[in-house]
Amino acid sequence: MSEYQYYEFLAVDRPLDADQLRQVRALSTRATISPSRFVNEYQWGDFKGDSTKLVEQLYDAHLYFANWGSRRLVLRLPALTLSKKTAVPYALEELLTVWTRSGHTLLDFSLECEDGEEWDFETSWELSSLIGLRAELAAGDLRPLYLAWLAALTVWELAEDDEEEYVRATEPPVPAGLGDLTGPQCTLADFLNVDPHLLAVAARASDPAPPPRGPDRRELATFIAALPVKEKDDLLLHAALGTHPQPGPKLLAHYRSTTADRTTANRQPSPRSAAALLDAAAAHRTERTRHEQEAHRTAVEERSRAAARAHQRHLDRIARDLDQAWKDVDDLISQKNPTAYDTAATLLRDLREIHAQRNTLPEYDRRAGALRAAHSNKPALMRRFDTLGVPAT
Template sequence: MSEYQYYEFLAIDRPLDERELEQVRALSTRAHITHTSFTNEYHWGDFRGDTTQLVEQLYDAHLYYANWGSRRLVLRLPAGLLGAEAAAPYALEESLSVWTRSGHTLLDFSLSSEDGAEWDFESDFSLSVLVGLRAELSAGDLRALYVAWLAGLSVWEQAEDDEEEYAGEAEPPVPAGLATLTGPQRALAGFLDVDPDLLAVAAQASAPAPRAATVDRTALSAYIASLPTAEKDTLLLEAVLGIAPRPGPELLGRYHATRRPGPHTTIERRTAAQLLDAAHLRRTERTRRLTEEKAAAVRARALEVSRARETRLDQLAQGSERAWRDVDQLIGEKKAGPYDIAVTLLTDLREIHARAGTSGDFEDRVGALRATHRGKPSLMRRFDAVGLPNP
């Protein structure tokens, strides 16, 4: 069984310099490496570098997955855009870790493989699909963090531990818009294998997603003017030196944070046990409904087929003698396909004669066919298979 591992890194806020590029190239001779990206696949062996350290020091995003089930996404954001204290309530050992390093907040979304789990040869993930989460989180959209928390609950439910352990675990603040996730957020839910029923019941306590924020230039200008001069000078200096070449998003994120309401919860915060119970009930009801819909569809199809057969038999009854002649002609071709069609016609004629009360006539005519064609064993087997009379 061949193993497969995929590694991808992106440098977003600033490209790697030549010294850093050489440092990364020393870790792999087969990877595709540029000043802003690193991509490699392994069908044997392992990556020699420390992936966590690479994100802490050089890259802003990292994706890893293996066909035995392990998955990992690490995002690095300036702490001024998302502080660790804002992300920490969503952290669970099974799905999300949060820490800080050198003025950055690091978010480690992960799904570990379990012993005995089936290997996954179908999944194919790309960092380009998930990296949009970084911009969303920078703008204060915390839905990705709540999705990660739900992923941890999904792991708990699969483990089938004592539910009483979850009664004391309260959900973190519920962000708005859980019922209408963005593309990157939906991709994260799939990446972390979040139970869709659990996500649906969690979204019941989530307010509608706010409309895209519009910037009040006057208010933004006043906010920037209120910042300490030394702080603004530092931002410009770092931009010029390439240390932080994009101060705009950070400043805009900080501005929105001053005007943004906190996470919205319309009901009392639920426990993990309550959410898991609600998801189980929803899943059970959804399964029951789908089963009933499938059964109704089968019944409707059977009725449709029955009505079509009745119509066909009515039409055949009007020209039954022609049908008998067709049977003779088909048998005369001495081929498997025509034999099958002849036998189908005979089963229809049997029902037509039964409806007309002339089953005896049908038996006599089939007996005559058997006597005439007894030397055709393939045809006789077909007669026997559908129970045609054999006097």
């Protein structure tokens, strides 16, 4: 199987300048490069650059996947919008790694699949379907982090067998809206192979997502007035210098996180253990399978009943004029070709069923036997009569 690798980088907050563009162009002669995007596909060879350093220094998002199963998504956000302290509780195993660099929090979602030999070449991703996660995280939506924790829990379950460890390990804070993911979050769940049954049971402890709305102007004004003077001065300084060109989202994220802390602090349920979640997912999977099997049986039975009703209507139409039906059989036999013989045999089978329903099978045997005697010199037809069980007179 030939190799395939996909690399993509996006600059969201600030496009690359001329010097930075020269730096990344030196890494690849075949890549599609613009001030905001770098993308390259490899059928052979490998990328010469350091993907992690490129995100730390230049880009805000990076996507990588290969046909042997490796997958990686790296997001860089200003630390003011998402702190390392907030994200770390969701980092389990090596599926999610969190670190800070130059005033940014970096999230590395990485998955090593074991089914690379079953790669579907129709399966692919682009950062355009995942980049919305960055804005969601900046706005305080932690569902992407919880999805990573669920994916890691599945990987952990497959790799470990220490039941006591599962009992001791508990879930991180459960964000609202797990039962109604956004488009980018659905793509992330697919990208990380999140078990849908595990997600379903995890969502039971998740409040509904609040309707999207802008901040209350009066509350926001009160919040800004209460900020430390140094924090406000730093925001204005960064905006003036262009070092952080989007102070608005950072300020709104801070405001939302503060109001969310006030409104949800008393609503967080007791954290569930990893063992409890995995057991509940197994039960959910079993129940869902039972429902699907029952639905399949019901559908099969209904199709069978519908076919029986249609067949009976067909028999009723033939039964309206049995003499004509017997004449049709004789006319078909007279055509002396296999297709006509097959049609005649099918009509004879229907006639036998009609006579059975009317308790007149002796009449059927008499008329079918007469046909057999009249056409006994036709071997191909006789074979069909034998199959039908038409008696010889």
